[in-house]
Amino acid sequence: MREIDALDGLMGRLAAYQVPAMLLAFAGLVMIGLLAWTFLKAREEEAAMPAETTTEMVTIRQDVGLPEESGLLLLDVSEFGRIRTLSGDLLGLDNVRAGGLLANLLQDENEVSLLKPANGRTHGEVTLSNGREAAFVAEAHEAGAVLVLRDLTEARAMTLDTRARLEEAEARLKGRTAFFASLGHELKTPLNAILGYADMMRAGIRGPMPEPYKDYPEIIHESGQDLLLLVDDILDLAKAEADRQRLECAIHPETARQPG
Structure with missing residues (x-):
């Protein structure tokens, strides 16, 4: 139990x-x-998931990199629009990274089609997401495309500065041209009077010159003629700078000897 x-x-x-x-x-x-x-x-x-989003595909390759101070952004983009590798100057973009979408770098995502050459190479300009203008060159390969972006903001600012400096220089040139033209005309009036009186003394209209001074009218005339030629050169220069070049016709000796 x-x-x-x-x-x-x-x-x-x-x-x-x-x-x-x-x-x-x-x-x-x-x-x-x-x-x-x-x-x-x-x-x-x-x-x-697409194969290009794996760690192996989006690893940044330093062997094809560009230095940051190059001013260029180098991207290797897959056919699905994802960034495989990147190097160089980020162009002020905060959202550029390996594995990210190329469309995120653009202000207008519709422009991403411009960066995808069907074959061969293409180039153009796009607006980045930070508002900067950039020029690009894209070259297709078997698995996507390689892109090079260059910021145009600084270059265009330099162009505007250069244009402003050029306009300022042109304004100064016009002022100098006007000054030379006015100076030339102001010099010719008294110079012609001097030459006229020198010719009168050379001709002895008011009587013969004293013996010690008889060579002076000839010297005055020759010097006046040289000065007059110099004034004419100044006026020609002023006209050339003002796009009013004076053309003088002359018969070439070889042409004059041709029959008929």
């Missing part, structure tokens, strides 16, 4: 632990199922 009572007690204790053990086993099966589903779901999502 004692053995039967002991067996009944053991069976009762086993029955008391049976329900918790079954619950633990069921919970374990549920956890295993969740882990398996999560793993399979992750594999499906990874398989659905």
